[in-house]
Amino acid sequence: MKKKKFYGIASALLASTIALTGCSFGEDSSSTSNSDENSGDQVTIDIFQFKVEFKNQFEELTDKYEEENPDVNINVKTVGGGNDYGSSLKTSFSSGEEPDIFNIGGPSDLEQYEDYLADLSDTDAANAALDGTLTSVDKDGETLGLPFNQEGYGILYNKQIFEEAGIDPAEIKTHEDLVEATELLESKKDELGIQAPFALPAKETWVIGNHLANAFLADEFNHDVMEAYNADSVEFAMGDQMKRFLDLQNEYSVQPTLSLDYSQQVEELFSLGEVAMIQQGNWVYNTIQEMDPEMAENNVGIMPIPVEGYEGSLPVGVPMYWSVNKESEEEVVQASKDFLDWMYTSEEGKKFVTEEFKFIPAYEGYEDQEIADPISKDIYEYAAEGNTLGWVFLGAPTNWTEGSLAVNMQQYLSGDITWEEVEENARNDWEKSRQ
Amino acid sequence: MQNRSPAFWLFLTPVILALGIVVVIPFIYGLFYSFTDWNGLRATQFIGLEHYINLFQEQEFMNSIWFTIKFAVASVLLLNFFGLALALIVTRNIKTNNLLRTVFFMPNLIGGLILGFIWQFIFISVFGDVGDLLGVEGMKGWLSTTETGFWGLVILTSWQMAGYIMIIYIAYLENIPKELIEAAKIDGASSFQRFKNITFPLVAPAFTISMFLTLSTSFKIYDQNLSLTNGGPYNSTQMVAMEIVRTAFSDNQMSYAQAKAVIFFLIVAVVALTQVYYNKKREVEM
Incomplete structure (x- = not known):
């Protein structure tokens, strides 16, 4: 009798564990299915970024970009702060669900993801980047990342x-x-x-x-x-x-x-x-x-x-850089570069960067923009x-x-x-x- | 086993599949990776036992194991004590029985992460203010030293899980035949004697289960640890699970962390199995 009870409880626990894992599975698939829905002959860019603070504003920006460029579809996934981002990024790479645009931090990230980083030196944003902001993503003449902000x-x-x-x-x-x-x-x-x-x-x-x-x-x-x-x-x-x-x-x-x-x-x-x-x-x-x-x-x-x-x-x-995954299809890489360029060098993008993101820009050409908050202004x-x-x-x-x-x-x-x-x-x- | 019908296996398949996919296969993968230099993205070479040799020389890992063992001992004792005590209270004939059961079980329904933050607030702000008010120095500065961090974790875990353990004890307490207790009463046994000689031996199987559950959970605890102390101050309240996660995701040493996890698995398995074996021997058949 005692045996039965022990196994009874043990199996109940087991069942509940499985039920719970089942839940998280369901969640996962629902979020990825999102991207399949509106594909077609469109280009879909998957962005995986870490800055929780500006998630909503960033999504607003991507919506705007989608409106202007109907053939581009952008999915944004945000995972918060420091360690969590690093581990989720790693997980998505090792599970084969590689994002097209993602964030890297310092030189050690660069070394780890080196095989995946596309050269961005031909983008307008890279040319506009302020002196010294690209040193840590510069490798053999290639620019492997674009600064977020200062x-x-x-x-x-x-x-x-x-x-x-x-x-x-x-x-x-x-x-x-x-x-x-x-x-x-x-x-x-x-x-x-x-x-x-x-x-x-x-x-x-x-x-x-x-x-x-x-x-x-x-x-x-x-x-x-x-x-x-x-x-x-x-x-x-x-x-x-x-x-x-x-x-x-x-x-x-x-x-x-x-x-x-x-x-x-x-x-x-x-x-x-x-x-x-x-x-x-x-x-x-x-x-x-x-x-x-x-x-x-x-x-x-x-x-x-x-x-x-x-x-x-x-x-x-510069705390963080944008990188483009070079393993993605060519047109996606190009679309990703265009998007990053648009964000940092177009008039509309610039306005968003300073007013909505409240960034201290790391690029030239922001002289006429008003920096939103007084602390950032002092720092700039x-x-x-x-x-x-x-x-x-x-x-x-x-x-x-x-x-x-x-x-x-x-x-x-x-x-x-x-x-x-x-x-x-x-x-x-x-x-x-x-x- | 040999005479099972196909239906038996049919019903079993989903469970075996699920268990295989989420437990067995990852486990085998992990075991394999622990012998390589896998960095989370790719493994380039097989390095044999190097990780296993290194990890026994790492002070931080050893500290976390030692801290976890101390924590497990303290919380297993307290949990079973409180669990049984609560069960004894609610199996008496008090009017608010059902309400009390619900109340005692409630903490268990709140997620560990949230509980950690709630208790962090209690330990730091509420304890601090009460300490100020009453002039008790010992209530101030909780979680800023190793000792208070340790007891903070023990208190949190006991508070959360005692209700769960209580449920198990209740099941066994209610199964004790009234005749035995009555007979003992007629024979003139005091209430303490009745507890010691009848109730206690008859709930022994509950001890096996409760000890198993409390022991394995307190070894594997992570979320409470993360939200309450986050290992601080200076990583001195960092338990093994957390140490492994840090090695993997902060230090970026994936395969090394995997080796630690294998050792951790062995420790938990050995401890839990030994405990079940000894407790089983002590149980009384009715």
Whole structure:
């Protein structure tokens, strides 16, 4: 009797597992069948992209393109953020459902998908791309990707709080200036109605491992992502500056930093005026706008992270590239190129890029376009004047910034290891993967 | 087995097919890939046992195994304790019996990912505020240390699964013949003696099933881990399943991750089978 019961329950569980897997199968086939419906003698482009933030606007754009070009049919599939995108892209390639247009990040993605990447150097967009935005997708004279946009980060501050505290952000140039301002904010905490001057989301490995660290690693690799990609080791020449900037943010942050995440930092704390400064970039604009449109429009400023020798410079770079799959049929490749060209170089496309996507364009010919949000505008100005630091973290070994450096930084913040050990461990990991 | 009619096999085919396609075939593929340098797109060479040798020297993987074992022990004990306790409560003759059963079972209907986020909010914000109010330091800063991350996960899992385990215990508790309990009562057994000498041995088969279920789920837990702590701080609350996913999709070492998954499978299989074997021996036939 007991046996029967055991098997009874076991088989019931099994049945439910199968029922569940059945569900996900159904979902899959329904989304792909979409593409077959309206084919014919039309060209169908399958786009697989990662930017969840602009999914709706992007689909609007493709609808418009379809209207103008009735023989082209575009299917957009969006899978969100960082890791998920990489794994889904890989899955779709290994299952044979290869997209025609997809996104690649840094040089390591390029190397992995090299066999699939079409040369885009004959497109108008490639010719219009700003200097330096194509270096990491340039391989033997071929251009294998087109930049999405530019992004930049620094210290975002609440203008109103700074004004009330009597701090002029333009005066903050060096680390010492920043410390002074921070201490002033700390001492006036109650009057200003803030919890702390900073909010450091140490839980988010990308904030500390990618962005914070990059500001102090860029100089070491001459701001060149390819140099980082080919480096056998990392020196941490500005390691002590990295340490003191991390310490400053950690000490004067809302505690505990190790469980503080991005949404707490931006939504709960910064947008609601609970902290005066956060280290973030232009991508937070939409989030702040949802919380408080008034604040997003008028109340957020950006200032550089103080790096010795680079006072007044912001790290600006291209986070992601569009690539075309060269294994697709020839006409599809051509149609894909036409679409990308249209998006970045036609009047209509340009308008969409700046107004709807709220991108900081990575292309020439946007002089007459109004950049939508104030943070991006500031960053575009820094970039236009050439006051930039490179984004070298995309050239670090796979998962090194988040999986090694950031994890060691977290351990340092928790007090388990010293800063020397952080550098040593991270260096060892770098060297190990570059052997 | 030999005298089965064709209808038997006919009815069995869908299940065997489904099982074969979603479990057996991928498993064999995976096993094969773990001996190659497969990167998710293509495999160029056969490298034999290299991955298996490397993974035993990797500190992070070993840490995650150790963390998972600790977690499994704690949650199996708590889950069965709470499961049985809840079952005992709702099999008494209380008026709100049915309501209570539903309430206790409810957490199990919410997906692990969502539960993780809900509890993250509770641990970080609610605990923090309550701690502030009462001046209890221990309630502040949850999930920012390894200890609190560990207990956070244990609490979350117990809360979610206790109701499910309760259902299994209820089934067995209600099957205990009233005569036995009555006879014991007449003989003058106290309620604790009745529980220890009659109820407990008779629900032993439920232990087998519950232990099996709790043990294997707590080993394989992933979504709760992902949404509650995401391995943090500094990957110290990262369980094996999550470590494998990271190796595969963040580090991009597909075949290496596959080798880890094979080892993980062996561990879970061995632990679960040993447990079932020993528990079965202890059961009492009625």
